Amino acid sequence: MLQVINVSKSFSGKEAIKNINLEVKKGTIMGLVGPNGAGKSTLLRTIVDIYDPDGGKIQVNGYDIKDNFELKQTIGYVADRNDFFNSYKINDIVKYYKFAYKNFDIDKFYELNAVFEIPLNKKLSKLSKGNASRVAFMFAMSLAPELLVLDEPTSGLDPIVKRKFLQLLVEDVSERGTTVVISSHNLSDLESICDQVVFLNDGEILKDNTLDNLKTSMKKLQIIFKDTAPSGFECWPEFINVTKLGRSYNIVTDNYSEELLAKLKDNGALFIEELNLTLEDMLIFAVEK
Template identity: 45%
Template structure:
């Protein structure tokens, strides 16, 4: 179990993370989504114990992570950029990991390398960005961690390896009950493998829950009214985007429920049709800075 409790992070006078609360159950795959600069890497680095937590707490199995080797040994952390010694060969990196981590399995590395296909005699500086990401993933997976923290692990990977990686992650959860926290800009990918997501917006949690629950709240509605409601529709609470095509309104709501439907009916809605949204569409709409007075026609 990972608990992020009231965590904030300030760089200089810039508040990168502001009072973040997240609970991640053991064996869950939890996605972290956010625009560039939303604070994803900072949050993952704090979960991995790279930074001290000055405001709030981050607990893994009830203990804080920073400078806690017992907990850090349970964690695999794949950073968004290569953090290895560039002049080491891949084979030397394997030996280095095997030397410092008791749980590291060279056999596992060999097995993963049947999929990831790295030349272990190459120096790290000779590897492409995607190859370096493969190395980082294999080293961390071969360490058999209980918690895997992955910062944009699919960036730079080709489509075939990307699919293999997502399958490996799902297997890790089924076979070993690993808890996975993963950030990505490829929201469709996260939607396929995650049970839960946290959507970060400017350092704050915009949504944090089960994907199905988020989809229950955020909906696109196709609505036809008896008469034009242009001047009144933007007064209804819970509508975050309004588009009008001919006489049909397309409304995005982040608070779908009986109350909203009643409000729309009171405004003269004759037909309300509910259109499902993908997680990516939800992210785009809920992160737009919406001027509720504006109707796109």
């Protein structure tokens, strides 16, 4: 559905994203995660053709996004800052969308507003950040998009509204097969909805996998040896973090397997406890590796 092929983008000679390659299949929710300055917003803006890449290309359903008006009719985008229509009332923005997008469903927009309860006679600039994010989401969803690109859409939302937002998003994917690319610092939100996760740092992809596979391969282990740990244990290539407290070792691995367990037991491990990592834990250890 979405293909990012060898995409790079620089600003004033500094590379923001570097040779990015990824694919998101139809009906998938892909979470883009990384620290501040990792290049997440740059990548999303390049995907929707706000930024022209220095190299590479973006394709949706096999067609290049560059200057493709018809293709863009099928894409919904919620920016991290929603100030393009700041001086307009919401009702006036509705008129713009009716004119600009042939697929804009005004009934869907009002249906969503029955949930979010935004005063439509107010200017966008007079709304809180959370309410402005709701408005942007309502417009994007009212396009019945095939691809929905969301940059920090839950920022400023209270827990009750956030739950409604996530529920509406998942329902839309289930009912219409929408493909979603979403960036957020609220990793617990992404963990509850994402199928695929991409870790980005310094403009490069560290990991790109399904959430289930990440949870299977990345584990924390608490290990106690019968006597002492084998020589060079802390430098085993399977480990990305090792700490020691008394006789106990806390290990983080991104290569968890039955073979690793067998290797530990063969080297005298008396006690091994497996602990699952949250998505936030995974990101921290992947970045600090």
